[in-house]
Every structure is written in structure tokens, then in C-alpha cells.
Amino acid sequence: MLTAENLRKSYAGVEALRGVSFEVRPGEVVGLVGENGAGKSTLMRLLAGTQRPSGGRILRDGQPVSLASPRDANAMGIAMVFQEQSLILNLSVAENLFLGQDGEFVRHGLIDRRALRRAALHQLAKVGLDIDPDRRAGELSFAQRQMVELAKALALEDRVDRDLVILLDEPTSVLEQAEIDLLFSRVRDLQSRASFVFVSHRLDEVLAISDRVYVMRDGAVVAEAPASAVTPADLHQMMVGRGVRTEYYLESRQEPPRSDVALAVRGLGQQGAFRDVSFDLHRGEVLGLAGVIGSGREALIRVLFGFERPDAGGMEVEGQAYAPRSPADAVARGLGFVPSERRTEGLVMTLSLGANITLARIREAMTPWGLSRSKEQALARDWISRLGIRTPSADTPCRNLSGGNQQKVVLAKWRTAGSRVLILDHPTRGVDVGAKEEVFRLIRDLCDEGVAILLVADTLEETIGLSHRVLVMRDGAISAELPAPAGGKPEQVRIVEHMV
Amino acid sequence: MTLWRQVPGGLIRRRTLLQGMAGLAAVGAMGRPARAQDMPTLVNSIRSLSNPYHATWNQGGEAFAAAIGAPYVTLVTEGDSEKGIADIRAILQKTGGNAVINVDPNDAPDARPIVEACVQAGAHVLTQWNKPADLHPWDFNPNYVSHVSFDGVEYGGRTAQVLIDAIGGSGGIVALGGILSNTAAIDRRTGLEATLAANPNVELLDFQVADWQSGKAFDTTSAWLTRFGPDIKGIWAANDDMAIGALEALRAEGLQGQIPITGIDGIQTAVEAVRAGEMTATVFWDPFWQGAMGLSIPYHARTGTFDPAAEPPEHREFYGSATVVTTENAESFYAEHIAATPQLDFEDLWGRVSGQIRQS
């Protein structure tokens, strides 16, 4: 039993948690939902010992405890699987599993590697992962890494003599459906040994796995209910304090695409990744790309944007041959790319909003006398008001913006660059519910303007809801093409059957 | 005991350092007028205090300053010409030109801006070792008092001759040079080559550069032992540090004392090696004299003992006399110059003039 009583936390005078009470019972899966900034992550950090509360207390089986470090939390049987990938890629799986805890394998001052390996195999078996513990973490797929992280958290049960509480902070955001299913089945298997706190933006998932759900808003718990008693729509309403728009993906704004082809792909292939990929992307069209990790869609979009080169086939942009040697070539031909790794590839986080907006086409901020800050700021202010970016000023570094607002800055960058073909890679990842809707609206706006969009989305639902057509990839080839006109959207199962 | 004789500055140093620190801490107390208002500040500007040659130079300066009771400052360039010049300008600024400066310029070209700065500030300056060929004291009367050098060509050649005599006038030798572009390194090599030209039976097997460092000389000599083996009859080094490096490379293979080695500079370890018969010769410039008399000469010009303009050219640009230390005179030399504290007559300004510097 883990209990939080009236927990408070403030950062520089701003209250992030305003008296949260929270309870995890043995063997239970507790869902925790809320918009970004609602205080979920702060609550998790306090429970995991990475930060300390400003007020209130945490009790473990009825006894107040002080969690000053992750080590303290571990000693209390609490472990966290972090939202960001927290494996160290140059270390082996076994070393990652016992990082910071390898003292128990020391014999005569040296690490007993055989014992470490044995222990690692034991932990990996718990999550059903059949990999060599001596492999480097960097060689694993994202899903495998997530499983290793889970195993790392579960390894705690051998060290502490009590039931475990595992905190899962958005564990599914980088996983594909099949992998999520695997993770969930593991969580259910392990319920006898541990209780879980499950944080996610995907409300249907939360309801599918949880026994009980807490809803947070503005630093406080606003609702608590058995999962069986609520629907995603209920949760959403509680989170944002208003009803879900019946038309989540703005289907009524989906106009038929124009006839002219923006991007044509013919027989494109890259050895070992994908082969014989052909499609046309029209102006004003959203083309969804579905497929599990390893289906080749990531490699495909990297080739389309010039990060890598194909071995076979060709491409045309607006009727002219297109063979990019670098992203710069892609941008010069009117392509834009909204990456899934927004923090590393999307924005230069330490630069101002204005500087990021002009990064892809700096001449918009140039005058005959050189780069003009005032011109740049005027441009940035224009986008701030058009896209509703919430920021103190155009001069604010992007790292100070919320995820949704950062994503709007990325879109503003490509619109400034005049991109006519946009590749959106998980555009709503790490974006809260309210901001998601704004992103959807922006996508519809782009279509209205005739921009062609290639979409790789977080969920199948999102892919189907937003796209005009869905291309399904399996094992490096296109396995199906399904039309998804407004009012005639395909069923998810029809797509899944082509994916696996 | 050896230690304190070797580094007589050791204990004093610690005190002066503490004074320096204390002075910095009590920063407000600094900068009060000097005790002797009219006494010029004596300045030695040298490369670094981390080599024994310049450390002894500095002791000479201290001894002279103590003898006449004048304030004394050491400036180090750390091999950076810009820093050397900047520091001298700073000291001229600070003293208002009431200074006597003895400088071993980091590189020959540095001498011109230094001399010009001293002339402008009204300080008296003496340069040693390095100066451009077209810069002459008599063009800057009376402030640029003299330039003192030692004939690197002559002594480079003389050590080579001692070496050749030691190997019996024929056979192969190898040579270790200093930093390629360095004036002293060039002169000493020129002397070596002149001597070799006069001894056609001696072959220069290889010339390598060890940047004045003993560590590099060690590695180079090791590689030579592979390449030439017993063909190496002698090793000529452009300074003592490299000679010591070569000696230790020989010792590592048990060959010390079997292959003659010569160095230049006369540092204590080299003189001891000559005494022990492991080195054949070195040249003693007497840095104590350079540090002391390099101040004494311009000091006496400043105080009016003599008028530089009236002095003959051989007192304005002259070679100092140096001592070639060989196995024959090593014992007496050691007793006189190293075991005992050096005694100098600071008034004997021109006693070591051995001729006017050649105009090449």
C-alpha cells in the first residue's frame, strides 16, 4: 500500500501540486490521467524520490517515509519506468538492469560477471524477454528497451522484502500496438507481485489496463473512479473540464484532395529496410502511413526527407525529379519534416521562438543590412497570434514552452519556409489533449491551403481519423492501401490485419 | 645537502611567494612608493623559471639587486613573445621608465619592440642572445646600452671538435638539435657543421630535433641505437638537457661512458656527468653572470659611471667569454662554480668581453 497525503510541490513560487491525496493498493493497476501541466509527472517524481515534496507526506503501508533519492524509493519498493528512455545505450542490458545496484555482484572488489548475467537472465524472463543480457542496450529496439526498463523496475522485488509499486510514466508512447499488447499482458501477469501506476495520454489504454483511475487537473485530483465505470469521453471531460467535441478529428473539414500530385514515389527501396514503395501524394491530401516498428516506414520517411539515400526507384516533387542528398535539398524542394524527437530534431531548444521559426528559411528575417531581429520578431508575433502559441514573448527560448506550443513552433517553421509537402512523424507525441485538438485543426488548415501531408501517427485511430487514404506497410513493403474519405472511414481491424 | 646547494633559491622562494600572496590579499596596501625613490627598478626578463639555466640567471639578478639595494622584478615570457613584450611595457608604465632592464628575448624579433619601448620610456636596456641583425645599440643612444651574446657558432663547433677528438678523429656521429627555428639552435648547428667540414673523416649519420627536451632526446637516441647500432661513435647535443636524455638512453642499455656525448649550457647535471666521465664536454655560459652583469652594465650607464655613446663598439655588441668544461678541467670547475657560491665583481663591467659580435 502506497499512500500520498495532501502532497504539495511548488517550483519558484508556482504550485505544481496543490494538496494531492492518492492511494495504490496491493495488486492494483491505478491509471493517472490529466493534461500536460496537470501535475502527473510531478506526482510521479515525488513518489520516485527524484524530487522532494514541499508539503504533505508519503506513507508506505501506513508508515510515513522520506524519499530523498531514487535509492530511498527503491528501498521502499518503489521503482519508476521513466517517460524518456532511461537506458544507457553503451552499457549492456545486464549492466543497465542493475545500474547503481551492482554492489551485490562484487566479489573481492570485482564484479562477478557470471552472477550478473544469471541475475539478468532471471529478470528478463520475468518480462518474457528473450535476449542476450550481454548485448548493448543501444542494439535493442525501442520496445525491447521498454521491456528492459520494466524488468529493471521489477528487479527490485529481489532486493526489498515487500510488495512493489511500479510507476509507469507514459510507457506506451514509443510503442506500437503489438508491443503495447505485450506490455499489458506482462503487467497483468505481474499483478500478483506488484501494483502499478500507469500514466498515459491515451485514455482508452488507461481504461483497458487499469482497475481504478485518478484524474488530475491544475495540480489537484479532480476525480477518482473504477475504470469500469467511466468512458474515455468521461475522462476527457474531467481532464479539460468540458465535453469532448463530438468531432474529434474534424472529419467534416476533410475536403477531397486536389488532383495535382505533390510527391510521387516510384519503386523506392533501401536494402534491408523497405522495397518497391510507390504512391502519389496529392496537394491537400493527408496520407496516413501505418505499420509496426520494423515495417520500414521510419526508414521510408528518412529517405523521403534526404537523411538517407535509396538504393532503388525514384521520386518526383511537383513533376520534377527529386533525389535529395541531404535534408537541405529536401527543404529547398519544398518539403518539411516534423520529427517525433521534437526536443532533439524538431527545435533548437535554447534558441528563441523567433530564431526557430526562421531556421528553415532565414531569408524571411533578412534585410539588405543583414539579419533583422525586429523583422524576425514581427514574423514570430504573427505566427504566435495565428497559431495561438502561448508564450511570454517571441524572444522566449523554446525549452520554456509546453510540448503543444513547441509543436506549433515547429509547424510555424515549416509554414515560414513555405513547405508544400509536410512529413509529420508522430506530431501529437507528448502533446496534451487540448493541444492535440489544435494540432488537428492546423493539419486541416494546411490541407485547405493545398499542402500535402504524409502522416505517421501515434495511434491507428488518429491515422484513420485524419487521413484521406491509409497506406499500410508490412516487412518493408506496402501491404494495403485503404481509402478513408469523410464519412467512410475504415475499421481499425481492417488495417491491423495488413500490419501483422 | 646537495639539494640546497643546487637550488639556493628554494627557501627564499617560499618566502617571496608568501609575500606575493599576502600582497595580493591585502591589495589596498600595494603600490605605496618605493623606499628608495630614485633607485631604478631592476628587471630580468627571461623565458621561464622552470629551467635551471634561467633559474640561475634569476639568482644572479637577485644577488646584484641585493648588493645595491634596488627593487628587483623577474618577468617570464613562458615562451610567448606577446606576453614578454606586454609585461615589459607594463613594468615601464608602472615605473614611469625608471627601470634597468636585462632581457633575454623569447625570439630575436622581440628585441626591436622591447628596445623601442624602453627608449621611449627612458629606461636603460641590455639584450642578450637574441636580436635582429640590423638592430644596434649605437642607434639608440644612450638607452640601449649593450647587446651581449655568446658565440653559438664558435662553441657549437668547439664541442664538436672535442667530441671528434674523443672518438679519435674518424667515425660516425649523430646530432641532437634544438627547436628548428630557434636562433641559438641554428648557430650551434652551424658551428657543428663547420667543424664537420674540417674533419672529412667524421660522418654525420643523422641530425634530429629534440626541441631542447631530455625526454625527446631519450626516444630519439633509442631509435638511433636501432638504426645505427655500433656505428654511433659520438653524440653531439645542442644543449645539456638533450645530452642528458641521450646519456640516459645509453645508460638504459648499459652503454653509458662508452659513447662520448657533448652538450652546451653547463647545467649542474651535465657538469657532474662530465666529472663522472659519462659526458665529454659542455660549455658553461655562466647564467649567474648573465643575470647579474646584464643588470650591472645598464645600471652603471644609467647612474653615469660611463656614457654608452662613448664606448667602443666592442663594448656595445660583444660576445661574452664562456668556459668549455671537459674531463680535464671538470673537477676544478665544479669546485669553483658549483660547489661554492659564485662570487662576482659587479664593477668589472667589461672583463668578459671576448670580441665584437660578427656582422653577418
Place this chain on the structure above:
Amino acid sequence: MITLAAPGPRLRAALPMLVLAGLMAALGLAVPGFASPATLLLVLADTATLFVLAAGLSFVIVIGSIDLGVTATASLAGVVTALLLPGWGGWAFPVALAAGLLAGTVTGLVHVGLRVPSFIASLAAGGVVGGLTLWLSDAQAVTIGQTDRPWLDWVAGETAGLPHIIVVAAGALLLGWGLQRLTPLGRFGLAIGASEPATVASGVRVARYKVLAFALSGLFAALAGIMLAARLTSGSPTGASELLLPSIAAVIVGGTAITGGTGGVARTAVGALTVSVARLGMTFLGVDAFAQQILFGVVLIAAVAITTDRASVVVTK
């Protein structure tokens, strides 16, 4: 663990300037006459070469790389100037600058094209340039004769008590500042230093701008080499070699992060003055030569500890 209160960004940006001002004020109080215009001109003149070298280096440090070859390039430019002045007159200067530009470009190409870490690429390229310089100069300092010295007046001369070298350095500052503030190069440099992947993904031709940063570093180094040669009326093949560490120190003490992404030429000017004032200040204070290196090390660490922006970096390497 010492925790320092995190100052606001504005104060943070001004810290290097405050350190310099504090140092100057302390010296002004401690040494009568230090605060005189003559002394200040002296300090400026003696900082000029160091600053120009460090200014070029800051283009490279801003993108998160390092150029250890700048001093070799400066020496090369000095030697080229000294060699060419007799025959070519004023054309020697553009040729020397071009040589520096070329050396920097080649370093950049090795770093970017072969993907060799800049620490090693520039160290090795510096070795090659150094060898070339020794060969060109026949391994000795090349004296600039009396007849050619009027050519050096634009650096070594004085007008109404103002040393020209200060004007040259100010020009370099203006040029560097303009390049960083008014051209895409400056913006892209900051972006590359702060996040290279994001800059690549924004379609910026990162390789080109990285090479350009090294080319500029070479160009500025060449100017520094010419200034050095003009002051010494000779070009020495190893003349600038000891300026490397002070110039790196100048860049960092000015507040440019060694990891890149912040800072620039204007800050380097403050940093160069700080390094220079600290060194000359010890001479003015009469700090014992034996203690100077220790104190300089302490001052360096203190200045960096004060000016390092800890707010924006999670990890300090």
C-alpha cells in the same frame, strides 16, 4: 557541493563584463596609475593580437568544436607576410590572409568530411601547417627589412597616441560581430552548437557552415599572425605557438560555452581583456614570478566558475 544561486539570464550575460570591471577596479585601487588612459591604451594594444586570434576561435567553439591549429595558422601567416613583403609589397597581406583561410578550410574539411573529431583534426592539421611553415621559412624567423616596414604601419603605427593595432582589433571585432549578428552564419552557428540534429533537420547545410566556421577561424588567425609579425617586424615559424591556451581561455572566460551554442565574438573581447588584465595586473601588482602561474590558474578557474551558465545545461562535462 557548493550551490550557487542561479542569476537571471540578463545578469548571467553581464557576468563576464562584471568580472572584468571588478578586476580593473581592484587593480585601479591597488596600483596608482593603472587607471590612467595611457595604461588602458597599453592594455588594449597588448590584448589586440590575442583577441583577434580568440575571436576566430570563438566561431569554432560556438558550433561546439575546437580548433587547436589556430596558432600554427597564425605563424604561417606571419611567415608568408615576411617572405612576400619584399617582392610583392602590400599584396603580401591578402596572400597571408588567404593562406589562413585555406588552412582553416582544410581543417574544416578534414573534420567534417572525414568526420574526425575537431580536437584531433585541428591538432593534426596544425602539425601539417607547422611543418609547411618551417619549410617555407627554412626553419628560421624571417626578418622584415627596414625598407618594407612602412607597409606595417597600419598595424604597428600610431596616430595621435592611438596605436593602430587597437583600431585593427576593433575592426576585427566589428567584422566578427557583424558576421555573427547580421548573417545567417551567426544564427546557424548558434543553432549547430545548441542542437546539430535539429539544425540538420531544418534543412540547414550544416557541413557548409561548419567548414565556414573553421575557415573564418583560419582567416582571423592569419590576421592575428600578421599583427604579430608587424609588431615584431618579423615572421617566426613558431611565433604564435604559446598563444593557444590563453586564446582558448579568453573565449571561455568571456562566457562562450566550450560545448557551444552560446556566446560569440563580442564576449570573447571581454574574455581576452580579462585574461590580459589578469596577466598584466600581476606584473603591475608585483606578484612574484614564481606565484604568477599558480595565481593565473586560480583566476582562470574562478572566472569560469563565475561565468559558466549552469541554468541551461543539465550535465557538465
Place this chain on the structure above:
Amino acid sequence: MTTTAGKGRASARLWTSVPWRALAPVVVLAALCIALGLAADNFATAGNFARIATSAAVPAVLATGVTLVILMGGIDLSVEGAMAVAAVVAALVLVAAPGALGAVAAAFAALAAGAALGAVSGAIHVGLRAPSFMVTLGTWFIGLGLAVWLVGGGTVSVRDSELRVLALVRLGGLPLSVWVALGTVLIAWVLQSRTRLGRALFAVGGGEDLAAQSGVPVGRVKVAAFALAGLCYGLGAVLAVAQLGQGNAEIGTGRLFAAVSAAVVGGTSLLGGHGGVLHSLVGVLVVVVLSNGMILLGVPPYLQQAVQGLLIIIAVAVSLDRRGQGLVK
């Protein structure tokens, strides 16, 4: 974005399954040795190999130290300063306390001096969160200054001290110093691969914040690494003093860049997390064999610097694992 497994080409996968990149420095070393063996008759002789080993002893110990810091993604520029202090301390103790006991005391004093300076660097780096590059630049100056001050600028001759057995007594044809250096590399290798501290170095190099999250005491690890590096510089100083028979402040001159180059040539990444002391040993051998070879071949002095620069670029260019690293700084 997926950047690792799963999208390499099939043939490329086969090719990369052999760790060519990791082996490249060894291949470079072997190629260099074969080329020199063909070009210079006496290169491949027992005597020459012993000389190469002797010349490599000090650089190997220094490179080992600097590698421990580089593995964490930091850099240690204080090599020459730490060596200077340690060498001078060793020499002073030797003079004050002659005999075998004095030699042992001198060695320990030097190791302690090196470790202390390293610990100071580490403590300042961690405590003030100042970049290691600048902190160690500062301690470089401080170390040199201390050394100069301790001996008043002179050289302390220890020609006849017992410490010199390290350089003068041979075992199996090699001076003891070579065995000491080898032992040091081996101990460091065990430390690096088999101890908690060693693995923590890799963890810090791979992701300092993540390591801290997992309970790795990052601050202590860093201070320990800098202190151990300092210990290595102290040992390097002892070996150099034994080799040259004197201690002075200039004993480390020029050794920093050689040590860092060797580490990188050996395949240790300056970004941290990849490589190790065995890599650095290979790198040291590449550099030492090259300078030995250039003298055997009679390469003119002014060309040696340039040749070495070119070969370092080539060696690093062929051995860098570019696929593993997104960026090169």
C-alpha cells in the same frame, strides 16, 4: 527516430557484424609495423621492440589516466602540470631520503601529489559545475607553478638514486618501467571492465543524468576518476624521473596532446562511453612506433610533425565508428 538496429542493409549487417571499427586501430598498428618492417631492416628486431616498449612506457601510463576521464566524456588537460608537481616531489624526497626506502617513499609521494591534484580538479569540476576543460586548464597552470616554486626553477638530479632501478634493471629484456606500465594498463583495464567504479565511468559517459537517476553517485565517480587519472600522471612522472635521472618542472612538456591523440587514435571517443585503456595502449603504440619509424627511415625533422599529423588523421578517419555516433564535435 529509429537510428539503430533494424534498418541496416543485409550485406552491411554482415560486414558490421565483424567489429572492424573496433579492430581498426590494431589493423593500423599492424599495417604500420609491417610497412616499417619492410622499409627499415632493423625495425623488426628484439632490441628495437624493447626500445619501443621503453619509449612507450611513460606515454602509456599517461594515456591510461587521460582515458579514464575521457570515458566519462570529460577531458583532462592537467597532464603536464600534474607530472611536473609529481616529478619534483619525487626528486625532492629522493634527495632528502636516500636509499631504497627513500625511493619507495618518493614514488608514493609522487603518486599522492598526482592524485591530490587530480582530486582537486575533480572536486572543482563537480562542486562548481565548471567544465572539466577549463578546470583542468587551470590546474595545469597551478601544477606547473607549484613545481617551479618547489624547486626554485632548478633541476634536481637523482642520477644515482635507488628509484632508477625502474629504468635500469631489466626483466625479460625489458626495463622494469615497461612492466610497471603494462601492469598499470592491466590494472586499469580490470578496473574499467570489472569494478563498479569502472562501469560507472561508462555509465556517466553514456548518460550522466540517467546514471544519476539510477543511483550512480556521479559526483563521487567523477572525483575518483580525476584522482585516479592524477595517480597515473604521478606514476608517469616517477617513471620519467627514473628514466631521465632528474626531476624538474618541464618533464611533462608536450605530453598532453600526445596522450590525448593516442587515446583517440586508439578508438576512444571524446564524447565518452566508448573505448578504453586497451584502446589507448594501441594508440600509444601507433604514435611511438611511428616516431621510432620516422627516425629509422631518416625522415627530415621538419617533416616529422607533418607526417605525424597526416597519419593521425588517417588513423582516426579509418577507425572511427561513424554509424554509432550521430555527431562529431
